[in-house]
Amino acid sequence: MAAVTFLGAVGSVTGSKFLLESETGSVLVDCGLYQGPKDLRKRNWDVLPLDLESLDSVVVTHAHVDHIGYTPRLVGTGFSGPIHATTNTVNLARIILPDSGHIHEEEAKFANKRGYSKHHPALPLYTEADARKMLPQFQNHEFGEPFEAAPGIQCSFRRAGHILGSASVLAEFDDGKRVVVSGDLGPGDHPLLLPAEPLPECDVVLCESTYGNRPRPDLDVTARLGDYVEDTISRGGVVLIPAFAVDRTEIVLWHLAQLQRSGRIPRVPVYLDSPMASAALAVYREAARSGAGDLRDSVSKELMFEPLEVRESRTVEDSKALNRMRGPLIIISASGMATGGRILHHLASRLGSSRNSVILVGFQAPGTRGRALADGAQSLKFFGSYHPVRASVHEIGLSAHADQNELVNWLQSGPTSDHTVFTVHGEEDASASLAAAADAAGLFAVQPRMGERILV
Ligand SMILES: [Zn+2]
Structure with a gap:
């Protein structure tokens, strides 16, 4: 027997959880949190079946x-087994999970202060200490190395080209059945990472569909970034780039390095002002030094970003000192949607001048300050007061995901085409659209229902 149960990321892009069962064992592939609107986040408190x-x-x-x-919560509610991941997923998890715990604690504190939680007192889903305590449960694996994930289920990781360490999972059952879980698949042109490996022979594939309903805009990202940066620099202004701490920061730095190398933009200082982004950058650089299997050749040099001068602000004082600096300069800071973090005090001090610019380089969820800026807001509220938006605001669609064509190509990249495709990890429209596109390409694709169990 081989069975798959869909426990999350059905009709949404967050909360990935898929249970694989053999006759004698079971393994949960991905253990993600729900993020975004409140009714989704509430699901993080549900007891998993x-x-x-x-x-x-x-x-x-x-x-x-x-x-x-969700792994610290799973451990907090009684799971004591191993958590398997690639080496660099574990290295990044050491940064990301304690930070996630910290955010949950801050949210609970805030809810208690405002008295808006239905729990009294509001509790965090897990704390930073909870996250640190469970890190030893992670077990490292290299790409392609098979390991027994459960009795009767052998798993191995295959490159997915999405962020450092990202992988698809191939699960081989004792009865010969083979299931692939795509994870998130990167665009084929990620500047630092090799593209996803072709789909191996399998009976069932669970495929992400984040961009299942659209092609990526065919933009020359480097050139557009160059235009915006050059404009701002020429008027002596400051370029603010809110960026997600992991991967996006490295890609932005890579583009800026290209622009300086080619003489397209002048040499101005670039400040990286996010402790988490600095920690993630150190993981990327160490991965390059040690020859991680998912990085492109020649990337160790690229990750030094020459001739870019990247200055990392370590302390809060370093960060605040940036407010007193005159342009031209470039500041990259988190969070990527300006929902919190050091980017806020940079926005507070720079938004009011038309000399400056803000360049948004990632998805901006509805309801965030990043979305408001992208939609042309005249003012933004934070730290209790309104700030006028006089700086110019630009959006560049840097994507870390494969688009519809790339997903269909990947689904057809295996030795055979008779596997069943289940489209997951996408909004309803995107998952339906990818299923239709896969069908049109001669594959058999289904949109699963939440909680549904299928036999392979
Ligand atoms: Zn992802």
Whole structure:
């Protein structure tokens, strides 16, 4: 027997959780948090329909919170087995999970202060200490190295090209059945990472569909970034780039380095002002030094970003000192959607001048300050007061995901095409659209229902 149960990321892009069962064992592939609107986040408090005592292990595809962020909660509610991941997913998890715990504590504190939680007192889903305590449960694996995830289920990781360490999981059952969980698949042109490995022979594939309903805009990202940066620099202004701490920061630095190398933009100082982004950058650099299997050749040099001068602000004082500096300069800071973090005090001091610019380089969820800026807000509220938006605001669609064509190509990249495709990890429209596109390409694709169990 081989069975798959869809326990999350059905009709949404967060909360990935898929249970694989053999006759004698079970493994949870991905253990992600729900993020975004409140009704989704409330699901993080639901009790999973799982017997945690009999769950043999967890296997995670990559270090994004919507794929690993539920692991401390799973451990907190009784799971004591191993959590398998690639080496660099574990290295990034050491940064991301304690930070996630810290955010939950801050949210609980805030809810208590405002008295808006239905729990009294509001409790964090897990704390920073909870996250640190469970890190030893992670077990490292190299790409392609098979390991027994549960009795009767052997797993291995295959490159997915999405962020450092990201992988698809191939699960081979004792009865010969083979299931692939795609994880998140990167765009084929990630400047630092090799593209996803072709789909191996399998009976069933669970495929992400974040961009299942659209092509990526065919933009020359480097040139557009160059235009915006050059404009700002020429008027002596400051370029603010809110960036997600992991991977996006490295890609932005890579583009800026290209622009300086080619003489397209002048040499101005670039400040990286986010402790988490600095920690993640150190993981990327160490991965390059040690020759991680998912990095492109020649990347160790690229990760020094020459001739860019990257100055990392370590302390809060370093960060605040940036407010007193005159342009031209570039500041990259988190969070990527300006929902919190050091980017806020930079916005507070720079938004009011038309000399400056803000360049948004990632998805901006509805309801965030980043979304408001992208939509042309005239003012932004934070730190209790309104700030006028006089700086110019630009949006560049840097994507860490494969688009519809790339996903269909990947689904057809295996030795055969008779596997059943289940489209997951996408909004309803995106998952339906990818299923239709896969069908049109001669594959058999289905949109699963939440909680559904299928036999392979
Ligand atoms: Zn991801």
